Amino acid sequence: MPTTSMRPHRLSIHVFFLLTFLSSAAVGQQLPVIAANDNRTPAGEIRDGVLHLQLELRKGIWYPESEQGEAIPSYAFAEVGRPLQVPGPTIRVPKGTAIDLSLLNPLQVPVTLHGFYERPGKDADGVVTIQPGQTRRLQFDPGAPGVYLYWGRTPDGKSDRGRVLDALLGGALVVDRPGEDPTADRIFVFERWNGPMRTAINGKSWPFTERLDAEVGKPVRWKMVNASDLSHPMHLHGFHYRLDGIGDGESFKTFDNEMRTEEFTHSVDVMETFEITWVPKEPGRWLYHCHRMPHMRLPVPIDARYAKIPDHNPDHRDMHQWDSGFAGMGGMILGITVTGPAHFDTANGWKPGKRLRLDLANPDGNERLYEIAIKDLDSQDAGARSTGLTGPLLLVRQGQPTEITLRNNAAKPTTIHWHGQEIESYYDGVPWWSGIGEKRAPEVEPGHEFEVRLIPQRAGSFIYHTHWHDADQLTGGVHGPMIVLGPDEQYKPDTDKSFLMSLSPSEPFGGSVLLVNGTPQPPVQRLKAGVTYRFRFMNITPMLDQLHVALRGATDPVQWRPLAKDAVEVKDAGLQKATQQVAVGETYDFEFRSPVAQVLRLEAWMPGNNRHVVQSLVFAE
Ligand SMILES: [Cu+2]
Numbered sequence: 001m002p003t004t005s006m007r008p009h010r011l012s013i014h015v016f017f018l019l020t021f022l023s024s025a026a027v028g029q030q031l032p033v034i035a036a037n038d039n040r041t042p043a044g045e046i047r048d049g050v051l052h053l054q055l056e057l058r059k060g061i062w063y064p065e066s067e068q069g070e071a072i073p074s075y076a077f078a079e080v081g082r083p084l085q086v087p088g089p090t091i092r093v094p095k096g097t098a099i100d101l102s103l104l105n106p107l108q109v110p111v112t113l114h115g116f117y118e119r120p121g122k123d124a125d126g127v128v129t130i131q132p133g134q135t136r137r138l139q140f141d142p143g144a145p146g147v148y149l150y151w152g153r154t155p156d157g158k159s160d161r162g163r164v165l166d167a168l169l170g171g172a173l174v175v176d177r178p179g180e181d182p183t184a185d186r187i188f189v190f191e192r193w194n195g196p197m198r199t200a201i202n203g204k205s206w207p208f209t210e211r212l213d214a215e216v217g218k219p220v221r222w223k224m225v226n227a228s229d230l231s232h233p234m235h236l237h238g239f240h241y242r243l244d245g246i247g248d249g250e251s252f253k254t255f256d257n258e259m260r261t262e263e264f265t266h267s268v269d270v271m272e273t274f275e276i277t278w279v280p281k282e283p284g285r286w287l288y289h290c291h292r293m294p295h296m297r298l299p300v301p302i303d304a305r306y307a308k309i310p311d312h313n314p315d316h317r318d319m320h321q322w323d324s325g326f327a328g329m330g331g332m333i334l335g336i337t338v339t340g341p342a343h344f345d346t347a348n349g350w351k352p353g354k355r356l357r358l359d360l361a362n363p364d365g366n367e368r369l370y371e372i373a374i375k376d377l378d379s380q381d382a383g384a385r386s387t388g389l390t391g392p393l394l395l396v397r398q399g400q401p402t403e404i405t406l407r408n409n410a411a412k413p414t415t416i417h418w419h420g421q422e423i424e425s426y427y428d429g430v431p432w433w434s435g436i437g438e439k440r441a442p443e444v445e446p447g448h449e450f451e452v453r454l455i456p457q458r459a460g461s462f463i464y465h466t467h468w469h470d471a472d473q474l475t476g477g478v479h480g481p482m483i484v485l486g487p488d489e490q491y492k493p494d495t496d497k498s499f500l501m502s503l504s505p506s507e508p509f510g511g512s513v514l515l516v517n518g519t520p521q522p523p524v525q526r527l528k529a530g531v532t533y534r535f536r537f538m539n540i541t542p543m544l545d546q547l548h549v550a551l552r553g554a555t556d557p558v559q560w561r562p563l564a565k566d567a568v569e570v571k572d573a574g575l576q577k578a579t580q581q582v583a584v585g586e587t588y589d590f591e592f593r594s595p596v597a598q599v600l601r602l603e604a605w606m607p608g609n610n611r612h613v614v615q616s617l618v619f620a621e
Contacts, residue, residue, distance in 0.1 A: 033067065034060040034076045034084040036203030038210060039172055039187035043079050043089030051093050054080035056104035057111055057152065061308075062086055062168060064198045064205040071308040072193065074168045075111075075154060080104060086203040087189035087227060088150070088171025092182055095145045095175055101138045105130040107154070111166075115150030115173055118143040120251035145177040146245065146252020147223045147273040149189070162194030163229050164306055168203075170227025177254075185221035186212075190268070190290075190332060192228035195306035199228070199295045199331040206289075206296075206333035207326035214280045216340025223275045226268045231545045232332060233267040233291040233584040235419070237428055240264050240458075240568065241278035248272055263566040264420045265291065267545055267583030280338040284425020284436045290332035291585035293542035297469045298330045327433040328469045335433070344424045346453035352403035354378070354396065358416070360478065361409040368505050370410060370477035377405075388518025390500050391464070391480025395491055398459045398484050404452040406444055413443040414478060415450075417467035419540075419585060420567055421482075422457040429467045443468075459486040460567025461536040461587035463500070471542045475505040477518070479540045484567065497525070498536040501547060501582070501604050501613075514544070514611040516604055522615040529619045532593045534563065539582045544606050550579035551592065551617070552601045564589040594619040 044053030055077055062072045077088030080102075093099065105111050110131050117126025118141050130136050142148075150173050157166025172187045191200045201209050214220050221244075226232060240262040245254040249271040255261075268274055280286075289296050302309055355377040363371045372391035375383030384392035396402045408414055417429035426441055428434040429452075434441035444450045466478035481498040485491055504513040509520050516522045527533065539547050550557045559575040565588050582588055594600070597620050605612040 031073060032058070032060045032084055034062045034074065034086045034168070034203070037085040037087050037090065037171075038202055039087070039090045039189065041090065042092040042182065044091070046093065046097060049096065050098045050100050051091070052100050053089075053091065054102040054104070055089060056080050057107050057169070058084055059107070060084040062193070062203075064193070064200050065208045069310060070198075070302050072195075072198070072306065073165075074193070075107065075152075075157070075165050076168055077152070077171060085171075086168040086200075087191065087225075088169065090172050090174070090187065091150065092172070092174040092176065092187075093142060094180070095178055098139065098141050101140075103128070103130055103136045103138065105132060105134055108132055109154045109156055111169075112153045113150065114152070115148065115249070116140060119146060119148055119175070120144055123250055142173065142175045144252065145175045145180070146247050146254065147187075147225060147275055148173040148175070148247060148252065149225045149227050149249055149271065149273065151227055151271075159195055159306070161196060164193060164195040167191065167193040167229070170225075172223070172225045174223060185223055187223045187225065188334070189225045190228050190232055192230055195303055196300055197294060198299055198302075199290065201332050201334060205299070206330050206335075209334055212334060212336045214336055214338045216280050216283055216338060216343070219277050219279050221275070221277050223273070224268060225273045226270060229270055231267055231269045231583070232295065233265050233545050233586065235265045235289060235291045235585045236278065237287045237417070237430070238282060238284075238422060238425065239278050239280060239286070240422070240566070241276040243274065244277055245275040246272065247274070261565070261570075262568045265566060265583065265585040267581075267586065280336075280340070281343045281422065282424060283338045283340050283342055284428075285430075285433050286336045286338060286425060286428070287430060287433070288334040288336060289329075292545060293469075293471050293474060295331040296329055296333055297471070298328065327430050342424075344455060346401070346424060346455070350453060351401060352453070353400040354402045355405075356394070356396075356402065357405045357407060358394070359407045359409060360414060362411055367411045368472065368476055368507060370473065372477065372480060386477055386480070386518060389475070389477040389504060389515060390502055390518030391477065393498060394464055394480060394482040396454075396456050396482070396484055398456050398486055401453070401455050404454070406450045406452060408444045408446055408448055411446055412473070413445050413468070414473060415441065415443055415467045416452070416464055416478070418452070418454065418462065418464050418482065420462040420587070421454060423454045427452045427454060431467065456484040458567055459484045459489065460564050461498070461538060461589050462567060463538050463540050463585070463587065465540050472505060474540065474542055475503050481536065481538055483536070495531060496534045496536070498538065499549070499602065499604070499615075500538045501541060501544070501549075503541045503544065514541070514604060514606065514613050516613045516615060520613060522613065524616045524618055527594070527617055527619050529594045529597045529621050532591060535560070535590045535592055537580070537582045537588045537590075539584050539586055541584055543584065544611070545583045546581060546607055547583070547604065548579060548581050548607065549602070549604050552578070552603060553598065558592070558594075558600060560590040560592040562588070563591050597621045
């Protein structure tokens with residue numbers, strides 16, 4: 001992406017609006033606009049403990065961005081007589097409210113509807129097919145409190161690429177707990193349309209997603225619904241959040257207080273839901289986004305078979321340029337502006353206890369590959385360099401003011417995000433977005449430096465990685481493991497082992513090859529029987545969300561003990577089978593001790609395809 005596209009081009013704005021108005025008007029005349037649904041207004045009417053609701057399906061035009069942008073014909077739900085909505089009308093009732101639902105299908109095709117049944121229950125028991133021109137009436141008790149969804153499928157909904165016409169037929173179905181205030185939270189529904197791909201939250205794609213405001217110290221409660229056909233590793237910048245409950249569409253589990261855990265990434269599978277609470281501690285602009293690169297980067301050009309494309313915008317650049325906050329991103333991203341008093345103050349009286357330099361370069365001038373060197377500026381130690389295509393370990397200490405000078409000796413601009421770190425917004429690493437007010441994090445131009453100040457707040461496993469929004473830098477090697485030590489903890493490289501998983505660029509190993517610590521063939525590790533190890537796993541692939549790791553003997557996994565997820569201690573965990581899904585942007589720590597001399601295989605793989613890395617761990621007496 002050229003640097004210039006990162007900045008608003010004010011001169012072009014007027015021309016741009018004129019052209020787009022003309023080109024989108026033609027499509028708009030034929031079909032109604034599908035409105036973005038912010039899920040704040042429950043549909044229907046509750047009378048005498050019964051929600052009366054009439055839903056219908058019609059065809060309309062979806063604008064994932066503004067109504068001057070791409071115009072995508074699609075089926076959508078509406079309350080009868082009201083505008084079409086994506087996601088579909090919000091069904092939200094207090095526990096104990098029955099639902100009296102009329103479903104009309106004026107389309108030319110039958111529609112199969114899911115989700116209208118009592119929870120807990122089985123999806124298969126609640127499937128209803130409505131023929132063209134028919135109406136069905138359903139009366140049911142939605143059952144147990146929780147976050148659920150409903151969705152529809154049509155026989156013409158799918159193209160050779162994936163779901164298109166019926167991709168947006170999904171909506172939230174929420175049953176509130178007794179006493180729960182439905183205005184005290186927000187509901188976000190994730191969608192994916194595939195001709196080619198557009199992703200959205202509550203019907204819009206960044207930078208047109210809703211901009212949220214929050215205040216320092218005031219809890220933020222979100223309910224999330226994945227109504228798309230793919231999992232999404234959802235990551236919050238700058239804060240850990242508390243996971244309050246998870247659901248699979250058929251049932252919902254609300255965690256009691258002891259079971260609630262904090263994390264910074266939660267991968268939500270197809271038709272799953274979850275609920276979180278977070279308390280902003282630090283003002284500034286923050287992001288909550290899907291960590292799959294194709295769901296957060298500028299979308300690829302759209303296909304004229306499926307959409308009306310604005311004439312001015314064939315390569316999808318202009319659509320974003322008018323918004324200075326777009327930061328080169330697109331897709332499933334929410335921007336949150338937090339106001340209030342600062343938690344950190346690194347501007348006044350700053351005395352770093354540790355000063356590091358992170359040098360980024362293109363080895364041998366090859367602009368596709370990156371090499372990172374990290375040096376402690378107060379030590380005689382030569383520092384460490386990338387192994388293969390992964391940067392060296394970044395080791396810092398909880399509570400210690402730390403200064404990292406990022407020096408860009410590479411050919412292209414970059415930024416680094418300290419994934420999982422509680423940090424000042426300005427140092428969070430999203431170019432032109434991170435910061436407060438007019439102060440915005442710059443892109444770090446070739447030949448330039450950027451000084452990052454942070455005071456790590458909790459010990460554990462993290463990742464540093466580029467927040468330049470293309471896969472080239474991420475796969476090219478602008479990433480690495482980051483460990484925060486506790487105040488009195490010593491780093492023991494002999495027993496503390498990180499395994500960072502990434503994907504390779506087109507060279508030197510061939511495109512999209514799974515790498516562990518920067519190589520497809522990690523070397524044999526010689527370890528000791530009877531010694532306790534800490535194994536840390538990190539997934540910074542662009543999209544391998546179902547990535548699994550396992551530690552096996554001849555065939556079966558051995559046993560290890562979970563220590564932490566996303567740098568949060570797992571309480572009272574016993575030994576368990578040594579296999580784990582590590583979604584994109586997650587970190588997991590396990591403790592392992594081999595009682596005997598043996599050779600074990602550490603495997604990382606993607607189910608359903610041939611990406612598979614094996615590393616031998618040889619335990620000797
Ligand atoms: Cu995603």
